[in-house]
């Protein structure tokens with residue numbers, strides 16, 4: 001063994017500095033554990049900095065997962081205060097331009113709300129008072145929810161890492177690709193490190209550590225296209241916006257009786273959107289940039305190339321739900337996450353003292369702080 005950490009093993013070594021790895025490091029360090037994080041890049045560069053930065057409880061199914069999202073939100077609010085993050089509770093509006101979309105929203109508010117929802121249906125005038133950006137022409141109504149928050153992920157993830165290191169004594173090993181993990185020891189950067197417990201949080205990398213186990217776990221990669229744009233004049237977005245296509249996307253609405261007929265209508269009226277898994281979310285980072293997405297490509301070998309045609313579909317459907325914005329596209333990118341075969345995540349336990357946590361799909365920002373707190377409490381006691 002060539003490297004020891006001050007002669008002492010870590011209580012917990014974490015592989016991966018995405019939001020899951022950092023959330024776990026945060027809770028473990030708060031419990032007094034001596035934590036090391038090993039990340040192959042020089043900074044977080046995975047899905048956790050490529051997203052909308054939305055903490056989106058409203059998308060989670062009513063019940064334990066919605067409660068987990070609310071727990072996560074409470075942790076985000078504490079962490080934001082401690083680390084100096086720009087976390088804004090903007091809320092969200094689901095805009096309905098079709099009768100069938102309105103029916104789904106009515107069903108949701110009548111039958112599917114659970115403890116902690118802060119939702120209500122709002123009329124066109126109220127939408128106009130809440131948002132300068134939503135298109136009011138043709139609008140039937142909307143669902144307002146007050147639980148959604150906005151964070152600027154590309155700034156937030158490095159800032160959380162700085163806080164963990166300076167404030168909670170978490171040691172980050174950047175540019176350390178972990179090439180092997182065995183009980184009590186991991187290999188990275190040509191050296192070995194001892195740790196009593198090791199948790200691998202590899203995001204969408206199913207090929208490096210425990211490849212057979214991860215590839216056999218039924219996780220499915222999903223590739224998303226995203227854009228950022230500057231509006232011609234500085235504009236406050238207010239609540240994050242989405243519309244009918246989003247009702248097909250999030251599990252929260254799955255049990256609404258009118259959803260199957262809405263799906264059929266959208267497949268007929270917006271075939272290019274449903275074919276590419278496009279649903280539109282509009283959020284705003286602290287810079288004032290609008291963050292626009294997204295598409296969902298389920299090819300098991302995600303292409304590195306963005307499709308201009310898919311970006312055009314995204315922008316066309318965005319224009320259907322906003323006032324004319326005169327946007328200047330500033331950046332385009334893609335991100336990949338892995339969907340679990342079932343449940344809200346995938347948790348594997350390949351060896352004594354070794355775990356893998358991944359597969360939060362499109363809800364990693366929303367669930368990770370709650371999920372890792374719960375996992376630590378269940379695994380090591382309250």
Ligand SMILES: Cc1cc2nc3c(=O)[nH]c(=O)nc-3n(C[C@H](O)[C@H](O)[C@H](O)COP(=O)(O)OP(=O)(O)OC[C@H]3O[C@@H](n4cnc5c(N)ncnc54)[C@H](O)[C@@H]3O)c2cc1C
Nearest residue numbers: 016018020040046047048051054178203335363364365366
């Ligand atoms: C475009 C897009 C938009 C999204 N929008 C939202 C949203 O608004 N709200 C929301 O809740 N969720 C959203 N998500 C989902 C969310 O971003 C992900 O669920 C979450 O970021 C996954 O976090 P992670 O830590 O598992 O993965 P990542 O952020 O990908 O982190 C994994 C890290 O592990 C490192 N790593 C892997 N293997 C090794 C190794 N062997 N050695 C060292 N390092 C290693 C990688 O380099 C990487 O930094 C979105 C996702 C995408 C792609």
